[in-house]
Amino acid sequence: RYIVLFVLILLAILNQFTQHRLPFSLFSSYLDDVLIIPIVMGISLLIQRLYIIKNNTFTYSIWSVIATWLFFSVAFEMVIPKYSTFYYADRFDVLAYALGGFIFYFIINPAATEK
Numbered sequence: 733r734y735i736v737l738f739v740l741i742l743l744a745i746l747n748q749f750t751q752h753r754l755p756f757s758l759f760s761s762y763l764d765d766v767l768i769i770p771i772v773m774g775i776s777l778l779i780q781r782l783y784i785i786k787n788n789t790f791t792y793s794i795w796s797v798i799a800t801w802l803f804f805s806v807a808f809e810m811v812i813p814k815y816s817t818f819y820y821a822d823r824f825d826v827l828a829y830a831l832g833g834f835i836f837y838f839i840i841n842p843a844a845t846e847k
Contacts, residue, residue, distance in 0.1 A: 736839055737774035740767050765828035769800055770836040777841065789843040797841070801833045 744767045773792060781790050805826045813821040 740770050762828040765825045766832045769832035773836045774840045791841050791843050797833045797837045801829050804829045
């Protein structure tokens with residue numbers, strides 16, 4: 733599961749270098765939004781499991797994922813665009829955040845098996 737998190741982080745970094753060079757704008761426009769929740773919650777989960785709770789079976793509840801999705805949706809699609817001329821609201825970003833939440837919850841979040 734941590735390898736998935738590592739791959740997502742590498743994908744996000746690669747996307748930053750190629751963001752405006754790719755002809756397929758859907759990929760470059762929404763990939764960051766899909767990846768943000770799995771990366772932020774994945775790093776948080778790793779810290780919880782290794783240093784705070786020290787238990788590989790710790791998982792976030794679906795409510796934690798929904799709260800994170802709501803936070804990113806409200807902050808980046810309602811609040812920040814209201815006060816910035818650089819950022820703009822895009823309803824599809826909210827769907828991208830939700831997809832990222834699903835990726836986190838079903839792929840990264842499940843409890844690690846003890847070996």
